[in-house]
Amino acid sequence: MEKQRLDKIIASTGRWSRREVKLLIRQGEVLVDGFPARASEDKADPETAEILVSGEALTYRRYTWLMLNKPAGYLSATEDGRGATVLDLLPQELQRQGLFPVGRLDKDTEGLLLLTNEGVLAHDLLSPRHHVDKVYRARVAGRLTEEDCRAFFDGMLLGDGTQCQSAGLEILSAGEESEALVTLREGKFHQVKRMLAQCGKPVLYLERLQMGNLTLDASLPRGEFRFLTEEELEGLRNS
Numbered sequence: 596m597e598k599q600r601l602d603k604i605i606a607s608t609g610r611w612s613r614r615e616v617k618l619l620i621r622q623g624e625v626l627v628d629g630f631p632a633r634a635s636e637d638k639a640d641p642e643t644a645e646i647l648v649s650g651e652a653l654t655y656r657r658y659t660w661l662m663l664n665k666p667a668g669y670l671s672a673t674e675d676g677r678g679a680t681v682l683d684l685l686p687q688e689l690q691r692q693g694l695f696p697v698g699r700l701d702k703d704t705e706g707l708l709l710l711t712n713e714g715v716l717a718h719d720l721l722s723p724r725h726h727v728d729k730v731y732r733a734r735v736a737g738r739l740t741e742e743d744c745r746a747f748f749d750g751m752l753l754g755d756g757t758q759c760q761s762a763g764l765e766i767l768s769a770g771e772e773s774e775a776l777v778t779l780r781e782g783k784f785h786q787v788k789r790m791l792a793q794c795g796k797p798v799l800y801l802e803r804l805q806m807g808n809l810t811l812d813a814s815l816p817r818g819e820f821r822f823l824t825e826e827e828l829e830g831l832r833n834s
């Protein structure tokens with residue numbers, strides 16, 4: 596791989612800013628192939644060089660994959676003149692990496708959102724041909740019924756003529772307001788809200804819990820992100 600500046604390589608992990616890297620280098624905390632780095636501008640091949648930062652070996656990844664616990668109020672876009680996007684929740688160094696959200700959550704939807712700069716895998720994950728299930732927890736107005744579950748299972752025809760594939764509706768609680776898990780294999784515009792509205796049960800709250808084999812990390816606070824682990828990435832590639 597082409598050599599890159601040390602500060603770029605180290606900051607691409609999202610753990611240190613370029614300014615911090617500069618300081619660490621000055622303090623002799625960065626070793627490249629066993630030798631202390633001299634300057635941020637020094638270059639190394641990130642795939643073959645052994646880089647230690649404060650004694651810790653850096654694992655370089657060609658692509659970045661993040662799990663974000665999206666809060667309400669942020670758009671799933673890379674830029675938007677109308678308000679904050681999910682990229683605003685990331686540190687500067689990660690914002691520079693050309694990351695984009697893998698699919699969209701509505702502005703008011705919370706929960707699991709993946710961000711990456713690996714276009715092909717992201718595209719595959721979103722393709723209905725690849726059968727990657729997305730699971731949502733929905734709170735709706737009104738009492739959900741077995742009939743609603745059947746309508747989801749049968750594949751719903753929406754009011755505007757959109758035909759939905761068979762989907763799952765598992766009722767968790769039913770009353771004046773109800774809660775359910777919705778499982779989709781596709782991702783049409785506002786799909787969960789439109790399907791539930793068609794049943795006469797408007798969505799009051801929506802959160803994505805799962806995408807393929809990936810579950811929203813319960814220890815990840817709303818608005819925070821973390822890197823996917825090697826195992827999680829491997830699972831995504833195989834899903």
Ligand code: URA
Pocket residue numbers: 699700701702704784785786787788789801
């Ligand atoms: N379906 C919706 O209606 N909204 C989302 O944000 C995701 C799925």
